[in-house]
Amino acid sequence: MSSHAQPTSNPNSRKPATLHSLRAMHARGEKVTMLTAYDATFARLADEAGLDTLLVGDSLGMLLQGYNSTIPVSLDEMVYHTRCVARGLQGGSAWLVSDLPFGSYQQSPAQAMASAAALMQAGAQMVKLEGGGWTAEMVRFLVDRGVPVCAHLGLTPQSVHALGGYRVQGRDADSAAVLRRHARELADAGAAMMVLELMPSSVAADVQADNPGLVTIGIGAGPDTAGQVLVLHDMLGVTRGKLPRFVRNFMAEGGSIEDALRRYVAAVKDGSFPDPVAHAYAAS
Known part of the structure; x- marks a missing residue:
């Protein structure tokens, strides 16, 4: 079975996002919106809804492949x-970030560069890698060679076994201090963006305050980051099983996927999502 629908031109009149424009957005206090995407159709829908950035997440392993x-x-x-x-973004505006998957950058900076090159040749404008400490060397190596990098701290899913499961990170003073130190090292190494996942709101706020030029993107990290990201399937309410408390089902509030996407963008932009209590975590 095939679809004979012809691609339509993107009515989106926004200028294509750049790293400079995203930094400028953050500098003027406008929240940056991000959502995961895995295919051309949803990428186009998200772009038309006004998403600033899209992330091709390795979460596809769980959502699309069943792992x-x-x-x-x-x-x-x-x-x-x-x-x-x-x-799907041809002629569109959203900035495209792609995950470096597990095992594709841990071995050496040269391996990280080869993997990043493959993703950028496929259309990514920025690559994302997880973890702190040793990753600063990888970030510096990539940035020095013209690869924009998004870091990722807090709950890092590729390290789920080492972390003991999907649990909030940085709840005590010592672990919060480590997160702040790693964030500073990554920012100093040249990371332009940073996903902060599943950590107390106060810790994420401290990371942003420590690194004012860094475009932090929160997911379960409270309202004080520069922007927010959710997994597409989660915010549309189609993921099976119990969802984390930081997820909001935007599909339940609208009558279509397009409307849900627009509602998500509007809620991040006006600050009504995430809620500082319902969608956030406190330090212990």
Whole structure:
């Protein structure tokens, strides 16, 4: 069975996002919106709804492939889905970030560069890697070679087994201090964006305050980051099982996928999402 619908031109009149424009957005206090995307159709819908950035997440391993973690996802699979999303964004405006999957950058800076090159040749404009400490060397190596990098701290799904499961990070003073130190090291190494996942709102706020030029993107990290990201399937209410408390079902509030996407953008922009209590975590 095939679809014979012809692609329509993107009515989006926004200028294409750039790293400079995203930084300028943050500098003037406008929240940056991000959502995951894995295919051309949803990429186009999200772009038309006004998303500033899209993330081809290795979460596709759980959502599309049926695994119980992101670890089995390969670089070839990330390249494939990055190509799909990039095609959906042709003529559009959203900035495209793609995850470096587990095992594609841990070995050496040269390996990280080769993996990043594959994703950028597939259409990514920025690559994302997880963790702090040793990753600063990788970030510096990539940035020095013209690769924009988004870091990722807090709950880092590729390290779920080492972290003991999907649990809030940085709740005590010592672990919060480590997160803040790692964030500073990554920012100093040249990371331009940073996803802060599943951490107390106060810790995420401290990371942003410590690094005012860094575009922080929160997910379960409270309202004081520069922007927010959710997994597409979660915010549309189609993910099975119990969802984290930081998720809001925007599909339940609207009559269509397009409307849900627009509601998400509007809620992040006006600050009504995330709620500082219902969608956030406190330090212990």
